[in-house]
Amino acid sequence: MRNSAWHLWKPTSEHSIRIRHLVDINHLTTAWLKDLELEQDQGEYKLRRVFSPGAKENLDMLERLTKAAVPTHINAILNDLSPDEFIERLESVIWSAQAWSLSRVYTETPQSERMALKSELIKSSFKSGRHSAQTRWPYFPNEGRKNLRVLYSSLRDTPFAGYPHTNGFLLRRGVHNFVEFELLQCPHRTELPEVKAIADDLCLFQSHWIRGYIYELNTEINFDYFPCCEISKRKSCVIQLSLAARL
Numbered sequence: 416m417r418n419s420a421w422h423l424w425k426p427t428s429e430h431s432i433r434i435r436h437l438v439d440i441n442h443l444t445t446a447w448l449k450d451l452e453l454e455q456d457q458g459e460y461k462l463r464r465v466f467s468p469g470a471k472e473n474l475d476m477l478e479r480l481t482k483a484a485v486p487t488h489i490n491a492i493l494n495d496l497s498p499d500e501f502i503e504r505l506e507s508v509i510w511s512a513q514a515w516s517l518s519r520v521y522t523e524t525p526q527s528e529r530m531a532l533k534s535e536l537i538k539s540s541f542k543s544g545r546h547s548a549q550t551r552w553p554y555f556p557n558e559g560r561k562n563l564r565v566l567y568s569s570l571r572d573t574p575f576a577g578y579p580h581t582n583g584f585l586l587r588r589g590v591h592n593f594v595e596f597e598l599l600q601c602p603h604r605t606e607l608p609e610v611k612a613i614a615d616d617l618c619l620f621q622s623h624w625i626r627g628y629i630y631e632l633n634t635e636i637n638f639d640y641f642p643c644c645e646i647s648k649r650k651s652c653v654i655q656l657s658l659a660a661r662l
Contacts, residue, residue, distance in 0.1 A: 433579070441509050514612065514617060517536075561658075563592060566629060584597065595653060619642065639657075
């Protein structure tokens with residue numbers, strides 16, 4: 416029996432956008448497993464360790480989402496949860512599953528092959544970002560491709576921007592040929608123990624997802640990623656975009 420008002424269960428356009436972003440994060444995880452030719456046991460993930468409290472029980476949400484013909488139509492997968500509660504649980508399990516999947520891949524890879532593995536994961540992440548940009552911006556205006564402020568704005572329509580629920584980027588500088596911004600919602604900022612344990616590599620691969628996304632819109636952009644680091648006292652991960660110099 417539902418104890419809250421009926422309108423709390425009515426999905427809004429904001430819920431649909433957040434669901435679409437979560438689908439992209441999950442697609443990044445499954446792309447890793449597919450490109451590395453790893454089997455996906457028990458539907459999507461085989462649990463060999465304990466997730467955060469409640470995460471294991473919520474994996475069925477992930478299975479329903481990945482099997483949905485149109486994932487953004489969330490009425491069919493809500494059950495008795497409100498949209499906000501459903502998204503909160505789904506976000507937790509998707510991030511945990513991605514972190515666990517990466518940890519599992521590392522565990523099953525000899526130390527001597529780790530560098531080659533990272534290279535493959537970077538390629539896979541880059542490819543996933545390009546695919547997302549192709550899907551989201553099939554008719555991106557040509558004039559916008561040459562202005563980095565416009566390209567930066569397009570990043571709002573990505574799963575790592577936090578939009579429309581929160582703000583995942585902090586713009587430091589933005590002119591037509593140079594943009595610098597902080598990542599406010601990167602894996603280093605999470606409270607999930609699975610994600611924290613492998614945050615450096617997760618953030619690296621997600622940054623290459625963003626690189627692929629930007630590259631799809633303009634192949635002449637220089638992309639630089641600077642992770643947060645205790646040695647340099649950098650508190651936030653930073654991305655810089657600049658137009659390649661013409662000879």
